Amino acid sequence: MxxxxxxxxxxxxxxxxxxxxxxxxxxxxxxEKTVWTGAYTAEQATRGKAAYAASCAACHGESLAGIDVAPALTGAGFLNNWNNTSAGDLFTRIKTTMPLSAPGSLSGRTVSDIEAYVLQSNGFPAGEVALPPAAPMMSNVKIIAQKPA
Ligand code: HEC
The missing domain is CATH 1.20.5 (Single alpha-helices involved in coiled-coils or other helix-helix interfaces)
Known part of the structure; x- marks a missing residue:
């Protein structure tokens, strides 16, 4: 019993x-979200634009089109590289390897602001909630090159 x-x-x-x-x-x-549902805020992207100009533009170009060996951070080639990864993956790539001249020198907040600007420049819409300042907090945000139907 x-x-x-x-x-x-x-x-x-x-x-x-x-x-x-x-x-x-x-x-x-x-x-799980995608970059098509608003993964950053407009004001964050504006901050990111200034930070990009200061830390990235010298190599990747003012318009993110790339210069010499520094690849474009917009367009089909870039999106193809990052298709089906996450916002967290892109964050980690930038945080740990860029700027190439001083990897790891930018704060998490600055990196997420710059990533917001990169997302905006690739035509992904702004939303209500800012991209968070650390990779694990945005690993659920998928980068999808083509807008899901
Ligand atoms: C001193 C020049 C230099 C600076 C400054 C620089 N980069 Fe780069 N970046 C490169 C080069 C060269 C590559 C390609 C080789 C490599 O991956 O290391 C690259 C690659 C990248 C990639 C990978 C692109 C892809 O499609 O896979 C990203 C993302 C990136 N950089 C973002 C940034 C951001 C954001 C900043 C500013 C915080 C920045 N870089 C600053 C030179 C630079």
Whole structure:
């Protein structure tokens, strides 16, 4: 009898764990966003534009078109490189390797502002919520080159 009770309790616990796990998975899925639903704010991109001019434009160009070995940060080639990655991946790339002359020298906030400007320059819309200042907080934001139907 005692064993039966334990088993029942165990099964209930297991069932609720499965149900809970399911709920978490569903929520994580709904929380996945794309750059098409507004991943940064307009004022953030404006700050990013100034920071880009100061730290990136010398190599990547005023209009992000690229100069010599520094590739364009807009257009089909750039979007193809980053298609199906996340805003967090792009953040980490910029934060850890750029500016090439002083990698890691920019704060998380400045990097996210610059990324907002890069997203804006690639035609992705602004939204209500700013791009956060750290990669894990935006790993749920997918970069998709083509606007989903
Ligand atoms: C001293 C020149 C220089 C500066 C300054 C610089 N970059 Fe770069 N960047 C490069 C070069 C060269 C490459 C390609 C080689 C490499 O990946 O290291 C590159 C590559 C990149 C890439 C990868 C592009 C792709 O399609 O994969 C990104 C993103 C990027 N830079 C962003 C930035 C941002 C944002 C800044 C300003 C914070 C910046 N860079 C400043 C020279 C520079």
């Amino acid at each position: 005692a064993q039966f009770k334990m088993t029942t309790t165990g099964m209930i616990a297991l069932a609720s764990m499965i149900a809970f796990g399911g709920a978490v998975a569903t929520r994580a899925q709904t929380a």
